[in-house]
Structure formats: structure tokens, C-alpha cells
Amino acid sequence: MRCSLKVLVPMMVLAAPVAVLAAQSRAFPNVGTPLGQAEIQAFDHMIGPDGKELPVGRGTSKEGAEIFAKRCEVCHGKNGENGITHHLVAGSPGKPFRGPFYGVEKDGPSYFPYPTIAWDYINRAMPASNPGSLKPNEVYSLVAFLYYRNGIINENDVMDEKTLPKVEMPNKNGFVPAKPVYPPAKNPSWY
């Protein structure tokens, strides 16, 4: 608010044509409500494959094991195995499962091509009884625990907003097309 005129005037000059353009390009300017950054931050939890939206936080597999036992085991079974839904482990510590994924191995994070997918899904949708209730540190810890149990990371590896996107997923090359594009390559419809 304490901008000097020296700064403000050039800013207004720069901003004016943009504002005019923006106003002109709206066909229905009376419909819909502009969203502020604070509002967007409150609901935008979608994390992309490069992890650039990941919040600051950290966790380890040991911390994750405790949280998993309290919040996840009831449905997914002890250590993510043999639960009533979604078996979460393929491979074992030190021995990642590299496919092919024809059966139940497809149910857990070993299958995912990007390390951020498990984080994003757990953060937004888990646990099913109270989705969105986990804090970032808890989500990092759970992902560390699952990745350790799946042999994807070591037991003492710390997962945070910088290390997680760099995790090497065992099935990262397991998808066709490797990088989806639109319009897609011309293939027969069965393909």
C-alpha cells in the first residue's frame, strides 16, 4: 500500500493494456467470481509428476510405520499386506518389483511411474474415513514407509519436497505411451 508514485505510475501504465485486453476477452464478465491466491491455495492440493507443488515437510519410514499402524492398517493390513483392500506391497526391502504387472502387484505404489503419485493420492484421498486429515509430514512419512517396504528407497532415507520427486521408480518405463500427447499418435482403435 505504501508504494511511491514513482513505482506505481509505471506499473499502472504497464497493467492497463493487459487489464483492458483481459476484460475484452471475457464474453460473460458478469458470470462467475474471481478467485484470489489465498482461496486457491486453500483447495489446490493437486500435485503434478514433477512435484513442484509439494509442500515443505519431511518424514522417514520409521515415522511412517507408526502412522500406518494407526491410520492405514485397518484396511490395508499389517505393513500394507493382505488387508481387506488394496495390497500395497510388491517386492521387499532392498528388492524392488520390476514387473510385469499383471495381477495384484498393480495395486500398490511399485506400479506408479512417478514418485509423486502416491503422495498426491494419500494426501488428498486417504484415509478413506477422513480424507485430507493427514499433515504433510505424515504423508511424507507414509510414502517413505511404503517405498521402503516396496524396496524403492532405503530404510533411513528422508522424504521431503526435494528428495521425493527424485526417487527412482522401478516401473518408470512401464507405460505406453511413455509421455502421453494429444492428439495421440495415429494408431488403430484397438491399440
Added chain:
Amino acid sequence: MESNKSDRRRFLKQTAALAGVAAGAGLVAKAQPASAQPQHVHNEPPRRGARYSLDHLTHYTPLQDYMGIITPAPVHFVQQHSSEFPEIDADQHRLTIHGMVDRPLSFSMADLKQLPSVSRVHFVECHGNSSPQIHNPNNSKNPNMGLPVQYIHGMASCSEWSGVPLSVLLNEAGVHKEASWLVMEGGDQGKFSHTLPLGKAMDDCFVAYGQNGEPLRIEQGYPIRMIVPGWEGPHNVKYLKHIKVVDQPYNTWNESMNHSVSRPDLGGKARWYHFQWGPKSVITRPSAGMQMPKGYVQITGLAWSGAGRVSKVEVTTDGKTWKEAKIQGPVHSKAHTRFTYDWAWDGQEAMLQSRCTDETGDVQPSLAELSKNWGIALEDWKKPERPRAIHMNAIQPWKVARDGSISDAMFA
């Protein structure tokens, strides 16, 4: 009615069991008490469905029972993943568009209804419809499976959907020229999410608030859902809440895991981002589980394609010679199209099949052709644990025995 009631009882029992699991775990349960019943807008009970697991509920469209091309809303198929049907207050519901846009915007239901609307007839079909797993009468998860056609091909339905073109909403927000994809998120508990390329979004997608002249039903995404014409079902995100404009596919949990399939012809790699359905058809009457009458029989069924209009449907009654069926209008693009074929049954064994050709000239494949393409040996379909397949549009053979009984001969 009896079977509906018993299905409903089973559904409620299983729902109660789920609530019990949550309560027993001492979780902070937003889950409803065990006595709560799922609320439906028009008090329609869930129909003829199966709960495969805690997070997977399916209702199948009774294709054998209805006529014309429009699926009545209460029997439109349902695939509900990761949550119960959410109860959303439409007055409070907002659709937001943010990310790579000039003007992030929030739309109320009143806003959406104030904008130019379209009504279009389109099929919606689950990517897993007609899969070898649901063909299986020995499927232990649902003793109903296998018969009739409802449980084989009934994850496809067709409605007149009404709503706002997505291009209108995106133009209001002003999409950055570097943007190339959207990621959509639903307001259900499981936050069902899916990626959509911007090119398709601007082409013919719309945010629907109406189905067959009435507001969406709760199990169809009330108050709003996305309609992505001709593409695999999961793109049609229900309870649509957030659209984030981005510059790459977001590969969410749902699409990475549930909507991909490992294929032998790809060396075991998984095919994902299938997008569009190929040409497909099925004879709905007479079909498996029915009794064939002697003399005149009108063979009828549905044909559709994600590529556009159906241009031709052929029928064979001996499994070899194909004859052109009558197409009964109206014929809409990316919509179920009714066909009929006049026939007389002489009491001999017969093999009824239909084959769809769409306006691009693409022809529906046989199971043998698909299997060859996918690197699956035909014998493998006969194993107790059949190969998994999605995006299945093989020609459906119904075998008629001398006693008039009709059975599913796809994998026989």
C-alpha cells in the same frame, strides 16, 4: 422387484459393514452411522449392482430390458470408486478453474445455468466394460455375473446430457498459451481425479447439470459432472469441483493404476491414456439367458463408436455370413444407435453376432483379431484366471442351442 429389494438389502448391509470397519478402528469417522441409507435424489434404490470391494461399487444397465437409445437415468450404469455417493448441497457447490489461466474463477450453479447451454446425446462407457473378468459366470465376487447381457456389457449407457461447453468456461478464465492439459477433481470423498488434454476440452466437452431432462441424479454426479464424448468413462468426472489448467498430464492415482492395463504385445508394459472408444455393438435381444421363440424374431441391439456416428451395422445368425441390419434413427455422434434385423428361427443351432462400422470406416474387431493384436493366445481366455483386458470392443457371439437356450459364446 424382489431382486431389487434383495440387492438393496445387500448393498445396505455392505455399506453398514464398511461403516463398522471405520468405527471399529476408532478412526475419526465422517462415515455415516450404520443405519444411514444412501440418499437418492428421486428415492430410487441402487439397482442390480455389485460391491466388489470397500471402494468399488458398480450398477449395471439392464440393456436387455430397455428400448430405443436413451438409458433411463435411474438405470444408467454407475462406477463409484473410493467413496460412497457424496451428498452435495448444490447451492454451496462451486466449480473452480485455476492454474495456468489469466483469471482464476469460481462458478456457482446459478452461474453455470446462466451461461449458454447445450443438450447432446452421448454414450458413457466404463473402460472396463465387456472385460473378460465380468464375462465370467464363475466370478466369485458376483454370482450374477455372466448372464444376462446387462452384466457383460451393461457398463455402457446413453443419455441426453445438458450443460455448459467447457470451452465457454475456459475462455472466461483465459487459458495461457503454454497450457496443454487439465486435471479435474471431484467433490467426492475419494477425490476422483482425471487428466484431460486441452485440445479435447476445447473441442466438445461440457459440464453437465442435466440428464434426460432432469437434474443429474446423485449417483451420476449431482450437481455437475464432466461429459467427454466418445472417450473412456473415467474422463467423465462426477461431482466436478476443481479444474486445474496445467502443462503436462498429471497421471493421477486413478488413471495410473485403475485405467491402465499390462499387455503382452507391449512386452508387459501398461497401455494407458487410451482416450477414445473404438466401434462397438451388441445384440441386446435376444441375448444370453433368454429363450428363443420359434418363427419370427426381431433381433435388436445397440451400436456406438467414440469416433463419431455409426454408419453400418451387420448381423450374422450363422456366425459366418454377414447381412446389413436396419439402423433405427435418430443417429447421433458418439451415441448409442439402435439397430434391428428381421429373422425367423428354424429350431437349429445358431450364432448371433453384430458388427459395427463407424463413419471413419473403422470396423469392430472379433475377439480373435483383438487377441492377436494384444499378443494374447486364444486358449489363454479359457484359463480360470483370464488375462486382464480393458478397452474391449470385440464382437459378441450369442450361441443359440436347439432347445432355444441362448448362451455367451465369447470365450467358449
